Amino acid sequence: MKYSKKTISESLPRYQEIQNHLKSQILSGTWAPGTKVPSEHELAAQFDCARMTVSKAIGSLVEKGLVVRRRRAGTIVAAPRSQETVLEIHDIQAEVQASGRLYRFDIQSRRVGKATREEAEKLGAALGSPVLAISCVHWADTVPYALEERLINLDAVPEAESEMFREVPPGSWLLAKIPWNEAEHRIFAVSADAVTARVLKIRRSAPCLCIERRTRRDSHNVTYVRLIYPGEQHVLVARFQTHGATAR
Amino acid sequence: MKYSKKTISESLPRYQEIQNHLKSQILSGTWAPGTKVPSEHELAAQFDCARMTVSKAIGSLVEKGLVVRRRRAGTIVAAPRSQETVLEIHDIQAEVQASGRLYRFDIQSRRVGKATREEAEKLGAALGSPVLAISCVHWADTVPYALEERLINLDAVPEAESEMFREVPPGSWLLAKIPWNEAEHRIFAVSADAVTARVLKIRRSAPCLCIERRTRRDSHNVTYVRLIYPGEQHVLVARFQTHGATAR
DNA sequence: CAGCGCAATATGCCTAGACATATTGGCACC
DNA sequence: GGTGCCAATATGTCTAGGCATATTGCGCTG
Structure with a gap:
């Protein structure tokens, strides 16, 4: 599949869509801390995009501290402990x-x-x-x-x-x-x-x-x-x- | 040029090397706020890597608020505004x-x-x-x-x-x-x-x-x-x- | 059954190229 | 000299691969 951004109405970049999806699962509590996030391959298939795109989305969530990644173990939802403001x-x-x-x-x-x-x-x-x-x-x-x-x-x-x-x-x-x-x-x-x-x-x-x-x-x-x-x-x-x- | 990480000393990933280089220029004040950062192409040539790698490095600096990017205008060092702690x-x-x-x-x-x-x-x-x-x-x-x-x-x-x-x-x-x-x-x-x-x-x-x-x-x-x-x-x-x- | 080693897996990092889009500087035209 | 348009440019996003590395689970062996 080639890169064609404008599918229907679209404005949001793909990686942000993925990010928002994951974020809402986490923030709503559907995925409790410790829950395993689907692997990059799975998400890439699910959202029909390259693995790098998924990786970028998750990478940003790591910087925000919402998830933790470990090789082989996969990506898991981080535990909120000390509140930082x-x-x-x-x-x-x-x-x-x-x-x-x-x-x-x-x-x-x-x-x-x-x-x-x-x-x-x-x-x-x-x-x-x-x-x-x-x-x-x-x-x-x-x-x-x-x-x-x-x-x-x-x-x-x-x-x-x-x-x-x-x-x-x-x-x-x-x-x-x-x-x-x-x-x-x-x-x-x-x-x-x-x-x-x-x-x-x-x-x-x-x-x-x-x-x-x-x-x-x-x-x-x-x-x-x-x-x-x-x-x-x-x-x-x-x-x-x-x-x-x-x-x- | 193929991907071969272990050049000599091997340690930091490429994108972090680039990031650190830029960061030190900014934090030391060598590049004052408003200074134009070299373009992705230039940096890619300078560090002998793909443009995406440079992009990743700069992208992270954007999230940290050290630089601002605008199309065509390029990447410039951000002005430190209200102090946030x-x-x-x-x-x-x-x-x-x-x-x-x-x-x-x-x-x-x-x-x-x-x-x-x-x-x-x-x-x-x-x-x-x-x-x-x-x-x-x-x-x-x-x-x-x-x-x-x-x-x-x-x-x-x-x-x-x-x-x-x-x-x-x-x-x-x-x-x-x-x-x-x-x-x-x-x-x-x-x-x-x-x-x-x-x-x-x-x-x-x-x-x-x-x-x-x-x-x-x-x-x-x-x-x-x-x-x-x-x-x-x-x-x-x-x-x-x-x-x-x-x-x- | 305990311990060891290997293969499978998931992320980490990277490439080389592509199309998309905003902006700007300069040129042509009035 | 002003103004509008266009091409050049720099970033934004994405692809479809690749090799690297940490870990885990499992099967094999003693």
């Missing part, structure tokens, strides 16, 4: 503007110097290495939106030393400077200390959401940031994703 | 046991009835539909670990009505019952109310991390859960991911 952490400026409010920020303090022990630890750099420490408040209209405390490793980003952040907030500036990176987040609740309470205009010991992020590039630590969002207002939303490649 | 939300029992502590839970209250307006809204079900409402405390050794307030849609999971959760906590029970699903998380900081403070043995209005999760299956809402972790102890860790789809 994708959390989008936006640029604060974009976040505020997306909600239709006026974005503004002001630099509270700015210091260039050698890293103290605490700073070196947070940043993951050597003690005494040159750092830029910045404290900055983000505003949405006339309400404090978040307090940012940031350390920048000047060994990694020497240009930052002369940057005054008059126009662009540090986060956005760095994002533009450093195209691709690795990051690690820690999210937890804290109680507002005196300084935080003052600048965010909330009462002392009010609950705040705190996000710590350490960013690396090519295994070099670039920046550490601690964002404190006031009160119970700020909500991180993580959209779904099930998966189970990491079996347990 | 993968957040793993574990089963509480597993979480506690992983930290080497003894896991225990007790059911505070259990009620079967018709959904109140508030419950219906949280669960995303119709007002008056049958629900199971459960409140449950999770312990690590002798310390309260989290307070769980859960609603289960009995239309979706009728078996839950007769389940008393003596052995298995509701979360684990449901996870085993419902193999694949979609979920939506909301994460924020709250201040402990009187009840929460009492059962978690913390002072009133102490900051707590709150995770709300609504779980669906086949677009049917199955369960809503609100987990409250006491104090500043509990930390969610999200490992990096610059971007993209599903990745590993």
Whole structure:
């Protein structure tokens, strides 16, 4: 059979049709975890196409973590164990503007110097290495939106030393400077200390959401940031994703 | 040229070699966002392989969100947009046991009835539909670990009505019952109310991390859960991911 | 019956060519 | 000089084979 795509009305590529078929069996629970998926040969016969086409369809499901393949043993439906969700952490400026409010920020303090022990630890750099420490408040209209405390490793980003952040907030500036990176987040609740309470205009010991992020590039630590969002207002939303490649 | 894999050292498949090469160019920043990647033909010539092999390599990078492809225009390096991180939300029992502590839970209250307006809204079900409402405390050794307030849609999971959760906590029970699903998380900081403070043995209005999760299956809402972790102890860790789809 | 080795099987990776389709740059025509 | 159309190009999808490799089940032998 030669390659002729337009059979009747068609628009979806063949491999996606196959993929959707398999996916619906899995997601609907018809095929429970552990169930053996028909072999590539069988599916190729069933959908009347080449084995490669089936292989491509299944290959994609593997990347999505819906199935696991083993030679000779065949393809089986993966078990969903730890739930993984994708959390989008936006640029604060974009976040505020997306909600239709006026974005503004002001630099509270700015210091260039050698890293103290605490700073070196947070940043993951050597003690005494040159750092830029910045404290900055983000505003949405006339309400404090978040307090940012940031350390920048000047060994990694020497240009930052002369940057005054008059126009662009540090986060956005760095994002533009450093195209691709690795990051690690820690999210937890804290109680507002005196300084935080003052600048965010909330009462002392009010609950705040705190996000710590350490960013690396090519295994070099670039920046550490601690964002404190006031009160119970700020909500991180993580959209779904099930998966189970990491079996347990 | 016929297919002969074992050239010299033999190890990585061809398409992965190509993928790694491209990936390193992108991640190192050598190819800035917007840069045009060599065409499939060029790469095929360069790596002395078939175009399909190159296509497979690039196809995977597309799924990872590192590049964007457009016909005729070619393949270009994608711009890193909002940072996305993968957040793993574990089963509480597993979480506690992983930290080497003894896991225990007790059911505070259990009620079967018709959904109140508030419950219906949280669960995303119709007002008056049958629900199971459960409140449950999770312990690590002798310390309260989290307070769980859960609603289960009995239309979706009728078996839950007769389940008393003596052995298995509701979360684990449901996870085993419902193999694949979609979920939506909301994460924020709250201040402990009187009840929460009492059962978690913390002072009133102490900051707590709150995770709300609504779980669906086949677009049917199955369960809503609100987990409250006491104090500043509990930390969610999200490992990096610059971007993209599903990745590993 | 236990253990070993082999053949069958299912995936893994690859090729060389084909047709399909979107897009773009340039050329011809007005 | 503007504009519309066409050919060149790069990807998108697919085929029908091929050899490579891990595993499993089974039959044979001690």
